[in-house]
Structures are given as C-alpha cells and as structure tokens.
Amino acid sequence: MRSLFIAGILIAAPVVAMAVGSESDTPPTPTDTTQTCTNGMIWDADSKSCLEPTDSSLNDRDRMDAVRELAYAGRINDAERVLDAMTDQTADGVLTYRGFTARKAGRVDEAHEWYARALEANPDNLLARSYLGQAHVAEGNIQLAQAQLSEIRQRGGRSSWAELSLRMAIRSGSGYSY
Template sequence: MRALLLSTVLATCPLAALAVGFNDDDPPTPTETTKTCTDGQVWDAETESCIDPDKSSLNDADRMKAIRELAYAGRITDAERVLNAMVDQDSDAVLTYRGFTARKAGRTEDAYEWYARALEVNPDNLLARSYLGQWHLEKGDFQLARAQLSEIRQRGGRSTWPEISLRMAIQSGSGSNY
C-alpha cells in the first residue's frame, strides 16, 4: 500500500521525489515560508514575519525544513539562499541539498561534486545516493544509477523513499523531472 501511495504521489507530483528530507518520506507541509515569504526569506515564528534566513532565530534543523519546503515548491534559488545561512556548511545534509539545487539549476558538474562530498562525509546518506543515481540517469549511465540503487539497498534502504524514487526513475528510463 505504501509503495502504491508513493507511486501515486510521484506520478501526480514528481517534485516530491526530488525534495524529500533525510528523516521523512513525506513531502513537506507548506508553511508560511512558501505561502507568504519571498526572495529566500523564511517564516520566523517569534516575530511572526518573513525574515532573512541568516538573521532569523532558526537553528540548522529549522533551516533544513525550510530548504526542503522551498525545494519541494520548486523555489531552487530561495532554497540556495537558506542553504547559505546554514551554520554547518560541511554537514552531509547541506552538501546533499547543494548537489540537488545545483542539479536542478543546470549546474550538473557542480552537483556531482556536492554529492561526492556528501558521501565522503556520510557513505550511508541514502538521499545523496538516490540523487546521485538520478544524476547518473540524466547523464545516460544506467549502470552507475543501478550501482547506487544497489548501495542504497545494501545500506538498509530497501523500501525507503530514496530507494523507491531511484528504482522508479530507473524503471521509467529517466531521472525525475518536474
């Protein structure tokens, strides 16, 4: 049933496969960050207003939620602005999302470098592996995409969103697009 639900979400909203977070298989729920804020600003609950991400009271976990939400909404430039405000620029989560935003912005070689750095920090980063596999698909290299799928499964990621997303992209013959 879960696979059917995820398949339906991917078919009706393919961006969902692109901006799923590290600990959550569900698409982010829209908040004031995407409903109200513009130009890379994020909602600050303390002031009940949109403010620059580097001036907010948010911590990196809150910023990561905003990055996911903005990326899911297709607001790649805004997501990159929030990424720039992250305190821990060397975390595998930040590196993974830098790869994602670079890939979606057409900076494909930069994307590869970010994914590689994320996997150096954390070889078990299943999301980075899924995105890297999709990068390989976009380059036409099904063998390397399948290798990432195998790695995801070997690292305990069977039936997770990164595994399902990459498997479906391989089956369809192309990386996820929106």
C-alpha cells in the first residue's frame, strides 16, 4: 500500500528539474559515457569516441550531463573527475554535485561543506537543500532535515522534486539519489 501511495505521489506531483544541469525529472538515460567510456571520460557523438573531460570540444553543459549520468550510475570517482574539468568551479551546480558525490562516497563532513558553499552561492538552490536534508536524514537529524524542507517550500519549491524527495526521505528515514 505504501508503495502505491509513493508511486501515486510521484505520478501526480508536478516536478521540476530533478538534478542540477538537467531539464529532466527522470533518471538520466545511459549513454556511451557510462556504457563505453571509462576513467571519467565523456562520449563525444561527433568524433564517436571517448574524450578527456578537459577536451576543448566539450562545454560545461556536456560535462554536467556526464557528471549527472556518472553519479547516477554510482561512478562517483569518474563524476568527480569530470567535475574537476568544469570551467566555473564556483557555480552552485558544481558545488552541489561535489556535495552529492562526497556524500555518496561516505565523506559526509565534506559533503556538508560543499552544500554550504552551494547555498552561499545560491540560497535558492533547492536541490542542494534537498541533498543536504537527505544527508541530515541519513545522520538521524530529522529536525535539521525538516528545516531544509521548510526552506525549500518557502523558496517556491513546493511540489518540486527537491521537496518531494526530501519529504519522502524524512518519512522513510533514508535518502534518495535523485
């Protein structure tokens, strides 16, 4: 019954961009970046080859798409390698994903630092707030997670994926990746 309830919420709730650098509210579709390339390399459709993330033919949008795909696939080290190649290391999306990858790698204190920097750069970064709240849930600090949920709602994120995923994490006691 609970699964049906959660599925109903997911279907009925309007969602916004689920992950930084993405206009999608669904998990990334695996591409050759995760299917063919190794060591944090990124598939380039034009050359039909895997490129170093620093290659000049790639832009930060390509890199962020690769970060999202690699992180979702659990290839945290590869995602971090691509993050290192991002042009603007102070962009709140980059900082958010640094927090996400640190948290998924078990470096929770470091993750908190990255999320704080992302929120300093952009207090309205709802995804950073959601991921920070999910870190608090994982640490058993529901009160701090609820504070982030409140911030998300106050900043216009009601019914967004950021709000929904944090609310479900608080309810279930465990976080969601996306």
